[in-house]
Amino acid sequence: MDRILIRGGNVLRGDIHISGAKNAALPLMIAALLTDETLTLTNMPRLADVSLLRKILRNHGADTTLAGKRAGANPFAGDTVRIHAGEIADTTAPYELVSRMRASFWVLGPLLARCHQARVSLPGGCAIGTRPVDFYLKALKDLGADIGVEAGYVVARAKGGLHGARIVFPKVSVGATHVALMAATLARGETLIENAAREPEVTDVAHCLVKMGAKISGIGSSTLRIQGVERLRGATHPVLADRIETGTYAMAAAMTGGDVRLTGARCDTLDAVLPVMEEAGVSITREEGGLRVRGNGVIHPVSVETQPYPGFPTDLQAQLMALMTRADGVSTIRETIFENRFMHVQELARLGADIRLNGDTALVHGVDHLTGAPVMATDLRASVSLVIAALAAEGETELNRVYHLDRGFEALEKKLAAVGADIERVSG
Numbered sequence: 001m002d003r004i005l006i007r008g009g010n011v012l013r014g015d016i017h018i019s020g021a022k023n024a025a026l027p028l029m030i031a032a033l034l035t036d037e038t039l040t041l042t043n044m045p046r047l048a049d050v051s052l053l054r055k056i057l058r059n060h061g062a063d064t065t066l067a068g069k070r071a072g073a074n075p076f077a078g079d080t081v082r083i084h085a086g087e088i089a090d091t092t093a094p095y096e097l098v099s100r101m102r103a104s105f106w107v108l109g110p111l112l113a114r115c116h117q118a119r120v121s122l123p124g125g126c127a128i129g130t131r132p133v134d135f136y137l138k139a140l141k142d143l144g145a146d147i148g149v150e151a152g153y154v155v156a157r158a159k160g161g162l163h164g165a166r167i168v169f170p171k172v173s174v175g176a177t178h179v180a181l182m183a184a185t186l187a188r189g190e191t192l193i194e195n196a197a198r199e200p201e202v203t204d205v206a207h208c209l210v211k212m213g214a215k216i217s218g219i220g221s222s223t224l225r226i227q228g229v230e231r232l233r234g235a236t237h238p239v240l241a242d243r244i245e246t247g248t249y250a251m252a253a254a255m256t257g258g259d260v261r262l263t264g265a266r267c268d269t270l271d272a273v274l275p276v277m278e279e280a281g282v283s284i285t286r287e288e289g290g291l292r293v294r295g296n297g298v299i300h301p302v303s304v305e306t307q308p309y310p311g312f313p314t315d316l317q318a319q320l321m322a323l324m325t326r327a328d329g330v331s332t333i334r335e336t337i338f339e340n341r342f343m344h345v346q347e348l349a350r351l352g353a354d355i356r357l358n359g360d361t362a363l364v365h366g367v368d369h370l371t372g373a374p375v376m377a378t379d380l381r382a383s384v385s386l387v388i389a390a391l392a393a394e395g396e397t398e399l400n401r402v403y404h405l406d407r408g409f410e411a412l413e414k415k416l417a418a419v420g421a422d423i424e425r426v427s428g
């Protein structure tokens, strides 16, 4: 199994190109199941989750192709993936595949809408929380589906197709919004989704669906109105820049007192994040086509609570905590989205961090210095928080279970090494 070795202390300077967002790329790929024409996605990130989802889509009968990069092209420029689901060969998404990536559960929406039936394995629990699927099932029932759970599979049928409905989510859910939105595009009549997720990734998918012929209004708001259409067509769509990758490298730069330009980043998707960094004493310059982050070596404590968009994202909570381990005071970080998303705390403590947990709140007492150590993490964002801490730690940190990072950060060690980090991947 690969490991990453980081020798801390180097100041990051230079440009990092931001990739397409994993959490937009995955539902965009799934949306390809809604049409028998080709969906072309550009600015696709090179990630293990994208490869796995291509495999899952092939299992349903979709052809997928990945266009290679041209010689001399920016090594971090996005890929182009074409997905053609001319016919759906199989409406079952098996446990072996869905259990490896939760988002693949979302095929339930398009399969049901297009084929009027689907059998999709329940995704099961995961490291960051129990993550139930009740909102998804209720929304699809509202749209007229008969839903049962048999032997670990959601079995959904909609004889004669789905029909429009009013769906009110009791709590904001990104995945349930994706699924309800995709299903509603092919339902008969009008659907209203209230308390919809407003995450930029949801908006990106909605814009792509409109290009495919869907009729959606209220995009970007918490109320989506969809007029069902009989069929959707092919389209070409660039994947939105990854706001979580952007925030992650911004915090890495700040952690080392560096000066880094994040090219291709979308500042408008980081309205709750950049002010927090500024409050921490980091200088942020919003530029055309990106942003520049300058740390001055002193980090001030902040008080933050994770919230659905436009609030502070749970997917940057671990990274912010890593940054605050070196603050000149006590920070308060409250996690309100997932009940078990503090798995990085114990590992950060191995590097010398002083973090005290009280239920859903972490009190982070800044320390003078961190020290390298062997660490491992249980999920993607937790892993990268350890990388941020390691960049400022004295000595060497060995990060194990690197496959978590490969799921969601394209060429992380190459991007960081290019701006001066002492970081290498060791295979085997």
Ligand code: EPZ
Pocket: 022, 023, 024, 026, 102, 103, 129, 130, 131, 132, 133, 134, 135, 136, 137, 171, 172, 173, 174, 175, 176, 314, 315, 337, 338, 339, 380, 381, 408
């Ligand atoms: C998406 O997960 C993201 N995944 C997560 O990214 C992200 O952390 C999360 O949204 C929140 O922003 C992808 O986009 C692939 P939710 P999702 O449904 O859709 C509860 C990463 O590291 N809930 O918005 O699964 C749920 O338990 C990750 O890239 C129900 O109770 O999250 C949670 O408390 C991991 N019942 C809350 O809603 C349901 O039926 C929000 O979860 C559905 C959700």
